[in-house]
Amino acid sequence: MTTSPRLSRATFASTVGTALEWYDFSLYGTASALVFAHVFFPSGNEFAATLASLGTFAVGFFARPIGGIIIGLLGDRVGRRQMLFVTLLLMAVSSTAIGLLPTHSSIGIWAPVILVVLRIFQGLGAGGEYAGAMLLSAEHAVDEHRGLNAAIPSLGNAIGALLATAVFFVTESALTQEQFLAWGWRIPFLLSLVLAIAAFIIRLRVSESPEFQAAGGAPRTQRIQLLEVLRRGGRRIPLAMLMSIAPNVLSYLPSVYALTYLANQVGAPAGVGLLGVIIANALKIVTVPIAGWLSDRFGGRIIMIIGSLAGAVLVFPFFVMLDTGTPVVIWAAFVLIFTLCCDMTLASQATMLSTLFEVDVRYASVTFSRELIGAIVGGSIPFVAAALTGALDGRPWLVAAYCAVLCAICAAGTWALPEQKQSPAGDGRRVTV
Structure with a gap:
């Protein structure tokens, strides 16, 4: 065997x-x-x-x-x-x-x-x-x-x-x-x-994807258009967009805005935050494979929900830890959000997206739902966070509440998604369970 x-x-x-x-x-x-x-x-x-x-x-x-x-x-x-x-x-x-x-x-x-x-x-x-x-x-x-x-x-x-x-x-x-x-x-x-x-x-x-080859791809005389992708995706497209919110929040809040917050509100040296990002990225070598294995073991949906809700709760102590100004505590805060919570959402997102759509519209469906939310949510997080911090005279609690709500929306959207498994024939068809 x-x-x-x-x-x-x-x-x-x-x-x-x-x-x-x-x-x-x-x-x-x-x-x-x-x-x-x-x-x-x-x-x-x-x-x-x-x-x-x-x-x-x-x-x-x-x-x-x-x-x-x-x-x-x-x-x-x-x-x-x-x-x-x-x-x-x-x-x-x-x-x-x-x-x-x-x-x-x-x-x-x-x-x-x-x-x-x-x-x-x-x-x-x-x-x-x-x-x-x-x-x-x-x-x-x-x-x-x-x-x-x-x-x-x-x-x-x-x-x-x-x-x-x-x-x-x-x-x-x-x-x-x-x-x-x-x-x-x-x-x-x-x-x-x-x-x-x-x-x-x-x-x-590396050869072409076996599933793409088995499905035959889109017929060469037929062009799959974006409207066709959206029609065939149905409600899975907007729900997949909701599922992509938390990975962006838990990536760009710590790796971008937290650096500005540390410099402007906490007064920490720039190197402290940068080193926190480096440490958190280095630990992903361990945490990403573990999160992927957990998604195989328990299903991507439950891991995404756990990661999103954990991020919604832990974003408040995240700012408390940043406010200490103590380097070790700050680095632990980065690991908490940017490594542990973020990697659970990233790994489970990949697991679910890889089986959520039919193979001949899967690439476009994934890029549409993932990258559009990346631009809207990920791209706006630093600006929105800065504005909310300013509204409370430098205090971060509106930012934390905003991010917590976004992560909760992600968890709700993920819960509403159908669980997907591959067809036993391996032809790229979906089986809803």
Whole structure:
């Protein structure tokens, strides 16, 4: 009797590719905060230049739903594997081009204009990457390990962010400030081309999804349109959108807004919050696989509900722990929300989405529901949180209540979703239980 491996080759290839793509996406965020204001937006007003630089980061964020829908529709027609090469190409070419882009002092206003265009292409690629990687991994896995394989690609996000931070830090530390701003900042972006080649080679060794092949994909003479995807998804589409709320809240509240809160309200050194994010990301190497295994063992729905409700309750002590100003307590707060609660929701989300829709509309259905909520909820969390904190003169309780309500809505939407299992024939059909 042959025993199927817990983790497939497709899962490894998908995770490596996702890590390298999120290396590029995260690298841009770091550079937009520390470098781009000096080399692409030298307006004479440092604050205005920084805002303009960070604005280009947001452009990529809001380009993700568009890329997700386009790539998802194509992925349901020509296959997951092919589109994952497209997303990798989009990210690698964009990042390499940023590393070669002349500065404002060389070509004037065209420098920031081209930078924005390249950031849009990064966002388009990122929008279709995670869903494709998750589906390729899940659809290669046997049923008893489907949740584990679907969850692992989310680990690529954390690995990519850690790698980007490390490369940027080493490059900056090895050079003087003048050297780094003159040319050193380009090195991490140019390195993305080398990493992309490695990812291409790894992904070439992975076959197309067996479920997609068994279902035959969408007929080549038929184009699956977005309206058709929404019609066939029915109520599962809006419920899947609700299910995607908590993963965004529990990701971007600690990793983005908490850094601002620590600096402005608590007065903690910037390095304390950044180290908290690094620690929380590093621990995901352990917690993401465990959460995926739990989803296989008990079902994705119950793990998502537990993670969402835990986040709704623990967001209040999260801010209490931040307010202590004590580094160890702050780091524990990040692990509590950004690692434990967030990873339960991410892993269970991947498990459920991988079986919620018919295989020939699955890619588009997943990207539509996941990426649109990512832009709306994830993209707005820092701004809404800052406004609510200001409304209470720096106290965080409106923010905590807002996030708790969002997590509770996620739990309710997840409860209303039908439980899905694969057809015994393995043809991508859903069986509602």
